[in-house]
Structures are given as structure tokens and as C-alpha cells.
Amino acid sequence: MGVFTSKPARPAKVPTDTTIPLHSKDDTKSLRPFVLDFTLCFDDVLDAEKLRNSLERLMEIGDWRKLGARLRLNDAGKLEYHIPASFDAQRPAFRYSHMTYETSISEHPLASKLPKPTSRPAVLNNTDEFQSLLRLKDGPTKLEDYLNSDDGQLSLHIVSFSNATLITLTWPHTFLDAMGRRALYDAWIHVLNGREADVLPLHGFAADPLATLGTQPTEPYALEKHQIKGFAFFIFAIRYAFELICTHLNAMKATALSELSASSPDTDTKAKPFLSDGDVISAWLARLALSPTLPQSSTRTVLLMNAFGLRGVLANDLLPPHKAYIANASNSVHALLPAHEILTRPLSYTASQVRRSITQQGTRAQIEALAAIERATYTSSGRSPVFGDSSMKLIVISNWTKTKLFELDFSAAVVKAGVELDRRSHGVGRPRYVHSCPYSNGVPIRNAFPVFGRDAEGNYWMSGTLRVETWRKIEEGFKKEL
Known part of the structure; x- marks a missing residue:
């Protein structure tokens, strides 16, 4: 029947x-x-x-x-x-x-x-x-x-x-x-x-402000020669599916900047190295994800992919800041590194490569160039472009710190303070904690890290999609540091 x-x-x-x-x-x-x-x-x-x-x-x-x-x-x-x-x-x-x-x-x-x-x-x-x-x-x-x-x-x-x-x-x-x-x-x-x-006027009610993005590139994309195409992408997809698996930060950042300064022959104060908290967090998360799963000598390519918001770089033309754009306006910047460099070189090195990818690929011209590749790839294969090689390990980081979610002020709706001000660092009507839970509906996710942001005490909150045994090893590593 x-x-x-x-x-x-x-x-x-x-x-x-x-x-x-x-x-x-x-x-x-x-x-x-x-x-x-x-x-x-x-x-x-x-x-x-x-x-x-x-x-x-x-x-x-x-x-x-x-x-x-x-x-x-x-x-x-x-x-x-x-x-x-x-x-x-x-x-x-x-x-x-x-x-x-x-x-x-x-x-x-x-x-x-x-x-x-x-x-x-x-x-x-x-x-x-x-x-x-x-x-x-x-x-x-x-x-x-x-x-x-x-x-x-x-x-x-x-x-x-x-x-x-x-x-x-x-x-x-x-x-x-x-x-x-x-x-x-x-x-x-x-x-x-x-x-x-x-309340700002809403931008792009019916017309798509990004409809022309990528139609007039003026230079090649920095990683164009590293785009995975054809059978190589098929191999990458198979391997990826098979593997489905703030005091502290300030100290890491200070150490990283010190390492960079010591390794640079340029003592000109105007050329002091710069690393954001996000750069250091990206490097640290990459090491956390790789350490339990790859040997330190691994030559396997790692694509460290950071989400990159477009509102700032497109503020002068397509996405004016005096209007609210309630839609998606982001792409990614890509740092390609061999695993052994992430695992054995100082944290500052990986962080500097993340910063380099943002500086290099975050320009208006590079945004246009990547958008052109995205258009062509969607037309030919119906998917987003991927850069690297077919055997690489992918780590994705989406850092929401710039959204300053812990600074949201809902005090106008407060009826009663649940915790007295002298017992907390965050103000009345401001969130103590933020929490994100995605539903991916069968889409394979591994080594993906949303960074929620920094709270009033200076703590960074983040989540990660890793194998259970990987989290267990990370937790064991944290306990050894205590």
C-alpha cells in the first residue's frame, strides 16, 4: 500500500x-x-x-x-x-x-x-x-x-x-x-x-541599490587566480561535507602587537603595526579550530574567511548612511595560509594576515571586482565563488562587534530594575547577554564562528560550530591555562 x-x-x-x-x-x-x-x-x-x-x-x-x-x-x-x-x-x-x-x-x-x-x-x-x-x-x-x-x-x-x-x-x-x-x-x-x-528613511523599498554592483570592475580581484572551479570545487565540496565536524584578549593583542613591532625593521612611529580586536580573535579562533584536528606540520591550505560589511565602503554612492538599509549587504575577505603557519607561528602573524586581507580586499575597487566574479559564478554554476584549493580547510568568522549590540538602550521600556546598578557593569535597559541560534536546514556547517560582540565588562562572546570532540579538547586546553 x-x-x-x-x-x-x-x-x-x-x-x-x-x-x-x-x-x-x-x-x-x-x-x-x-x-x-x-x-x-x-x-x-x-x-x-x-x-x-x-x-x-x-x-x-x-x-x-x-x-x-x-x-x-x-x-x-x-x-x-x-x-x-x-x-x-x-x-x-x-x-x-x-x-x-x-x-x-x-x-x-x-x-x-x-x-x-x-x-x-x-x-x-x-x-x-x-x-x-x-x-x-x-x-x-x-x-x-x-x-x-x-x-x-x-x-x-x-x-x-x-x-x-x-x-x-x-x-x-x-x-x-x-x-x-x-x-x-x-x-x-x-x-x-x-x-x-x-527614524531614518528606509533605503531601497522597491529598487535594488546593489543591482549594478559588479558590473563595472576596474581591476582584477586579488584572489582571482585562486578561485576554485569545475572538478576542483566538486572535490572541495566532498571533502568539506566529509569533515563536518576580555582580559585574556587584551593580553593576546598586546603580545601580537609587540611581536609585530619587534619583527619590523621600520621604527618610524607613523608605521606602527595595527591590529584590531577582530584580527586577533580571528587568528585565535583559527588556531582553536585547527589545533585538535591537524598536526603542527600540516601543509594543508586554510581559508580564513571573514564576513565584511559593505555599508561603509559603499556609503558614498550605493548605500548612503543617512538612510536605513534593512537587507543583506556583505561579502567576505579571504586570507589563505598553510595550516602549519597558523599552528606554529606567533598569533601576531595570522592576525596580520587577516588585517592584510581586509586592507587589500576591502577597497571600493576590490568590492566591485569580487562582485563581478560573484555575478559570473552565479550565472555559470548557481553558487557563490570559493577561493583556495580543493583540499583546503575552511574557517568562517562573522564578527558582529561593530553592531554594538550590548549598547542597545531599551531603558524606555523598563518597569523595574532587576539588578541594582552597583551590582552590575551594564546600564538599566541594556542587555547583559546576547544569544544567537541558527537553523541551517541541512546545509553543512563546520568551523563557523559568529562573534556576538563585547559586553560592558569587556568580555567577548562568541559561538562556534565544531565537532563535539573538538570542543572537548578546547575545553581541556582552557582548563590547563587556569
Whole structure:
């Protein structure tokens, strides 16, 4: 006897909806599989209705109604936004839910386990274990959940305790990137504070500001000769799938800068070496990921790929800073190194190579050159370009520190301070902890590290997708340092 299944019926088109295509960097094969939960943890009691009402009001301001668009798939297989003419109880701007517990956060069996700062680097919880607390069971986890419903792309889930509040936003990655998330929070907070006049106009409501990016390159891309094509890419993909596996920072950074200065013959103070915290973190994470899995003599190529936001470099033409761009506007910069150099040379060396990749590949001309390669690769193979060689190990880092998420000020919604100011370093209405949980829907992820940012105490928070045994070895290494 056969078993028959049928796909759920897609929502009917609403004639009064405004229909627009997704922008070029939003509707991509690399972003479609991902849905993200992002949580802010406050040591204060916030007014849930005030938060809800202010976000609803934001989506009533001019072109900001685009944030309440429904995702649809057209006959050509492309994603579209269907934007309601107005929002009401039948078609709200976003999905909303609120849970209330009459206990403190420390008394809740699961919330009490949310990570807290430590005095030294430490491996804490698995982010997946908090899913039941931070979202509803029927919340969206994949693109089809949006296509098969008439829900907006944003979900707001608030959990209230007697002394704390958790605010979780959920969205598909096709919706926005890290800096777009910050722009969304900024606009929300302006409305929350009664300052609607400060809400920036939304950029790119219907027209794609990045539609021409990559059409007029003026120089070759720095790593063009290292692009993996044809059968070599197939071999790389097979190997990758088979392998599916701040005091401290300041000291590391100081040591790295000292090493660079000592190794440089140029004593001119104007030529002092520069490394950002992000450069050092990238080098450190690369070593953490490789140390338990490769011998120190390994000659295997490592591609250290850092996400690179485009809003700054495109500020003079395509993405003006006086407008909010709530979409995806990022690419990657690439540092290619043999594994043994990451494992045996000083941390400063790897950090300097990361800095070099940003300096070299982060110019306006190089952004245009890479975009041209991306266009050509999508046209010929339907995927993003990859640089390196077929046997390389890939490490991906997405550093969100510039979004300054720990500085978000929701104090206008605070009803009661859960922790007195003299007992904490962060201000009232500012998050103590941020938490991210991605749903990749079968897309293989390994050696991927989102860096959430730096908290008020100077601690850096990050997560990583590694094999369980790799995390175990990293944890053992941390304990040896204590």
C-alpha cells in the first residue's frame, strides 16, 4: 500500500498587496536555508506591550511597512515580497508571543543556565538547548514555513521573569544581515522613546541599490587566480561535507602587537603595526579550530574567511548612511595560509594576515571586482565563488562587534530594575547577554564562528560550530591555562 503526501497549499494572493522582488544579495542559495533566532537578555523587567506596540508603530511609518512583507515564490522560482496595504489583527505586521513566569530568572530550571561571564576563556552551553525557552514550538525554522503561511518575516517572542526579560527576534536570513539588524533595533528604539522623527528613511523599498554592483570592475580581484572551479570545487565540496565536524584578549593583542613591532625593521612611529580586536580573535579562533584536528606540520591550505560589511565602503554612492538599509549587504575577505603557519607561528602573524586581507580586499575597487566574479559564478554554476584549493580547510568568522549590540538602550521600556546598578557593569535597559541560534536546514556547517560582540565588562562572546570532540579538547586546553 502506498503512502501519499501533498504539499501544503500556499496562501492566496491578496490583490491589495504591493509586490516587489527581493534584492540581489537577499535571494541567494546561500541565504535561503537559514533562519535565525536572536535573543537579548536583560537584568530588568521590561514592558512587553510597550515593546510590541512600538515595533508595530515602526512598521506603520512610511516605507518601513516593508518589514511586514510576506515571503512568496513566483512562477520563475524567485522570492518576492508581498506587502499588505495595512496591518490588522488578521494580518499583523509580525508574529508575537509572550510568556510570563512569576519567578526570578535564577529560579527557572532552563533560564538559570543561560551563560554568564567568566574570568578566563571558557566553553559554556550549547545554544540549541535553550530553544524551548526562546521561541514557540510552532515558530518558523525554515523558508517553507514563511512560504506556506501568511505570517510576516519577523517573530517577536518575549519571556518575562520577576527580575529579567528575554527578547527574541526570529527572521529568515534573506531578510537582513548583522548591520541591518542593528539598523532595525535603532529605529525600534527611536519609536520606543517617542522620537519618530529620528527614524531614518528606509533605503531601497522597491529598487535594488546593489543591482549594478559588479558590473563595472576596474581591476582584477586579488584572489582571482585562486578561485576554485569545475572538478576542483566538486572535490572541495566532498571533502568539506566529509569533515563536518576580555582580559585574556587584551593580553593576546598586546603580545601580537609587540611581536609585530619587534619583527619590523621600520621604527618610524607613523608605521606602527595595527591590529584590531577582530584580527586577533580571528587568528585565535583559527588556531582553536585547527589545533585538535591537524598536526603542527600540516601543509594543508586554510581559508580564513571573514564576513565584511559593505555599508561603509559603499556609503558614498550605493548605500548612503543617512538612510536605513534593512537587507543583506556583505561579502567576505579571504586570507589563505598553510595550516602549519597558523599552528606554529606567533598569533601576531595570522592576525596580520587577516588585517592584510581586509586592507587589500576591502577597497571600493576590490568590492566591485569580487562582485563581478560573484555575478559570473552565479550565472555559470548557481553558487557563490570559493577561493583556495580543493583540499583546503575552511574557517568562517562573522564578527558582529561593530553592531554594538550590548549598547542597545531599551531603558524606555523598563518597569523595574532587576539588578541594582552597583551590582552590575551594564546600564538599566541594556542587555547583559546576547544569544544567537541558527537553523541551517541541512546545509553543512563546520568551523563557523559568529562573534556576538563585547559586553560592558569587556568580555567577548562568541559561538562556534565544531565537532563535539573538538570542543572537548578546547575545553581541556582552557582548563590547563587556569
